[in-house]
Amino acid sequence: MMNKFLILIFCLFSLSIYAQTKKVDFVKSKTENKVDVLIGDTFFTSLLFPVALEKPVLYPLIAANGLTVTRGFPLSSRDGERIDHPHHVGYWLNYESVNGLDFWNNSYNIPAEKKVNYGWIRNVKVDQISAGKKAGKLSYSANWESQSKNILLKEQTTFLFSGTDSTRTIDRITTLTAQNEPVLFKDVKDGMVGLRVTKELEFPSDKTEEFTDSKGNVTRVSAASNGANGSYTSSAGKTGNDVWGTRGNWCLLWGTKDGKPISVAMIDHPKNPGYPTYWHARDYGLFAANPLGQQVFSNGKEKLNLSLKPGESVTFRYRLIITSDVKMNTDVLNQQALDFSTTK
Numbered sequence: 001m002m003n004k005f006l007i008l009i010f011c012l013f014s015l016s017i018y019a020q021t022k023k024v025d026f027v028k029s030k031t032e033n034k035v036d037v038l039i040g041d042t043f044f045t046s047l048l049f050p051v052a053l054e055k056p057v058l059y060p061l062i063a064a065n066g067l068t069v070t071r072g073f074p075l076s077s078r079d080g081e082r083i084d085h086p087h088h089v090g091y092w093l094n095y096e097s098v099n100g101l102d103f104w105n106n107s108y109n110i111p112a113e114k115k116v117n118y119g120w121i122r123n124v125k126v127d128q129i130s131a132g133k134k135a136g137k138l139s140y141s142a143n144w145e146s147q148s149k150n151i152l153l154k155e156q157t158t159f160l161f162s163g164t165d166s167t168r169t170i171d172r173i174t175t176l177t178a179q180n181e182p183v184l185f186k187d188v189k190d191g192m193v194g195l196r197v198t199k200e201l202e203f204p205s206d207k208t209e210e211f212t213d214s215k216g217n218v219t220r221v222s223a224a225s226n227g228a229n230g231s232y233t234s235s236a237g238k239t240g241n242d243v244w245g246t247r248g249n250w251c252l253l254w255g256t257k258d259g260k261p262i263s264v265a266m267i268d269h270p271k272n273p274g275y276p277t278y279w280h281a282r283d284y285g286l287f288a289a290n291p292l293g294q295q296v297f298s299n300g301k302e303k304l305n306l307s308l309k310p311g312e313s314v315t316f317r318y319r320l321i322i323t324s325d326v327k328m329n330t331d332v333l334n335q336q337a338l339d340f341s342t343t344k
Contacts, residue, residue, distance in 0.1 A: 021162050024136030026129045035126060035138060039064075039163035045170075047138060047159070048075075048090070049124035054106040056124050056142060058159075059090025061195075064166050065324035067257050069264060071196045071285060074107070080227070081199050088196035088286060091320065093174055094121060095292065096190035098144060099152055099183055104190040105217070120145050121155065128158075135162040144176070151179050168322040171343065175315045178308035185306040187295035189280065193318050194288035197264065200257040201230035203241070203283035230255035232281050235333070241283055245297040249276040250337050253287050254327050263328040267337050269317035273306055289318065317343070 022040030029035070035047045042064075049056040060076075061069040072078040074086040087107040094103040101119035110118055121142050128139040137160055144153035153176045160171040172193070185191075205228065233239050234248035243251060249270075254263040266289055268277045274291030281287055294302040308314060319340045321328070 021134040021164055023131070023133050024161050024163070025131045026136060026138060028126065028129060033124070035129065037136065037138070037161050039161065039168060042066075044161065044163065044168055045091075047126075047140070049140070049142075051122075052108075053089070054087070054118075055089075055092050055094050055103070055121040056140065056157075057090040057092045058170070061091060061168070061322060063262055063322050063324040064163060064168055065260060067260065067262055067324060068198055069201070069262065069322055071198055078199075082202075082284065084284070085196070085286070088194065091170070091193075091195045093157075093172070093193045093316065094119075094144075095185055095192055096188040097184075097186040099181075100186075101146055101152070102190075103144065104194075109217070116147050118147065119152070120147065127156075135160055137161075152181070152183055153178060166324055166326065170320045171340070172318045172320070173315065174317075175313050176308075177313040178310050180310055182310065183308045185292050185304075187293050187303060187305050189290070189293050189296045191280070191288070191290040191292055192316065193266070194280075194286060195264070195266070195320070197230070197253065197285045197287055198257060199285070200227050201253055201255045201262070201264070202228035202285040203230055204228050205283065227257075228255075230283075230285075232279075232287075233330075234279060235276070235330075235337070243279050243281045245278060245280075247276045247278055250333050251279050251281055251287075251289070252328055252333060253281070260325055261327045263321075263323045263326075265319075265321045265323075265328055265333055265336070267319040267321070267333070267340050269319075269343070270341050272316055272318075273314060274304055291316075 025038040027036040033049045037044045045058045045061050070090050073081050073083050086109045087105050096102050096104040103119035106118035124142040126140050130137040139158040142155045143151045145151050157174040162169045231240050232243040233252045234243045235250045236248040238246050250267045252265045277289040277291040278297040280290040294304045
């Protein structure tokens with residue numbers, strides 16, 4: 001009887017992933033640099049690009065059942081959260097070493113005298129907003145610049161948003177084009193597409209740790225006594241902390257919040273450089289895919305050091321799926337990865 005019940009639950013969930021999608025609408029603010037995304041008349045996320053923020057981000061991310069998936073800090077702190085890594089904001093894409101400039105770790109926490117070592121993604125312009133009955137499209141352009149406003153890369157990003165009664169999906173397509181000089185993405189640890197999650201999706205912990213970025217800035221992270229119960233599973237069969245530094249075409253982070261199951265999956269695309277990606281998936285709530293850090297993750301056995309000549313481009317494609325009330329399983333994720341692999 002129990003086996004039949006579990007099969008029924010699986011079938012219902014599998015159908016829910018492909019259930020009739022809801023309409024997607026957008027509301028562009030007249031007073032702030034942001035665009036709200038609504039799925040079925042319910043707020044899902046906002047594209048934020050204020051002048052003071054070092055990169056454009058999607059923040060917050062809200063599951064279909066109303067649970068918040070992203071950490072609040074540093075934009076809107078919540079009780080019991082860690083306040084480490086202020087550059088971890090919502091859902092974003094950037095990299096630690098672009099012609100030696102660190103785009104990943106830049107934040108308000110960097111001293112003024114050190115800012116010259118950090119890059120900034122600015123001059124964000126929303127190019128297209130297109131609502132739809134089954135999906136919505138939002139596109140923007142931006143510059144990857146030095147502090148002296150030298151443009152290294154032009155970014156063109158398109159988000160495709162969709163959702164059902166139990167899912168929220170974001171397909172991200174980002175093209176980076178080198179401008180007046182060659183651009184080198186050196187193999188490093190911190191990159192490329194990242195998500196900082198709510199405290200409940202962190203791993204349980206009873207210790208305090210220190211984290212040092214590439215410029216020597218140290219952050220102490222206190223023990224998580226905040227209801228953390230998350231864990232990872234990857235397409236390669238790795239689980240928990242064993243996922244970090246391993247390859248896979250998808251990775252799932254799952255746990256419970258307010259007594260309800262919640263899952264977040266990130267899916268790589270076969271056309272991406274370095275496919276299948278290495279997972280920079282940390283137990284303290286950073287969920288990231290870094291296909292460019294091969295020398296670090298392989299302990300020197302592999303090397304990529306992606307480079308672009310002036311005028312050359314590279315494109316990165318990722319799918320993010322958030323499900324509420326039921327945990328995603330391997331069969332569903334494999335099918336999602338297959339479906340996503342057929343997109344251009």
